Amino acid sequence: MNIGPYSFEEFIEKVISFHGSIAPGIVAGGIMVDIARANLPEGEFFDVICESQHCLPDAVQLLTPCTIGNRWLKIADTSRYALAFFNKYTGEGIRVYLDAGKLKGWPAIRAWFLKERPKKEQTLELILDEFKGAGTGIYSTHKVRVKPSYMTDSTKKRSAIALCPSCGEAYRRDLGETCPACRGKGPYL
């Protein structure tokens, strides 16, 4: 079984190097990326939405040109284990999710995915073996159209930059008279 341009084992190495550990979710995510790609017109550019913040975004960042910092990857946290590849101008795309209804024959994946057992009672090797065995058989897909807020409006101009009269730092002028942090929306006490 290959994941993207890598063998299963090579992909595991890539995951350890980028993500810091082998999380089963990234292996599932890698397979989901391949399924999404196989269902898209070849050569088409796409953006990606991840519906989970956990692990899944790192599979996308490892296997596609889409990253958080280049904004081709966006997160819409519904907590479902799903991703969508879509055309950023039409909004049309394909959604792939790990389908709990297809896990009957895969007890280790099921226990991990639905948290049926504490983590320390689960065996990573067993889960990975089941992912290899299950291949693409435990995922489902359907067509989606994303909300306009996730699409690229090529006529829209990016906001001007201003210096916040309160903190003095540069910020996006269209966000208000002062920067969001000076209105209590920053991450600090």
Added chain:
Amino acid sequence: MNIGPYSFEEFIEKVISFHGSIAPGIVAGGIMVDIARANLPEGEFFDVICESQHCLPDAVQLLTPCTIGNRWLKIADTSRYALAFFNKYTGEGIRVYLDAGKLKGWPAIRAWFLKERPKKEQTLELILDEFKGAGTGIYSTHKVRVKPSYMTDSTKKRSAIALCPSCGEAYRRDLGETCPACRGKGPYL
């Protein structure tokens, strides 16, 4: 000038490979990561907050173990060009920002950062040369304490997983009786 373990030129190669293009913001971000690290106790584990979604997160993902998918990198979008490295248990850390007040001698960086000129009238090479020349002299730092919502509470249990009675997919049970997507909070029409 080095950025992380790389020479300036090696870092540019890494940026192209991961982010897809040389964005000046990632070069600034790489230098900001080095400044943050130099101001932290050696060997200490840290989480990172980026205050911008543009470019900056990719510098962090390239140069630290913190990624979006492993949740050690979080985004709190104030639109300011700043990042904070902090201890996830105490919340104490250091914030680094590109300081508009220090750009007097660096017209190309200033034009890029404050969007004083249209993109096509700016020269990437000139901006990068100024970043090399300016070194760490155009950034400022101060101590911060992050809000508890960004810290790790080691006593907190992660939510149970349930199957949404509406869509049938697995989701975090503590988010409601149905999953957020089935309550209109998903990214699709």
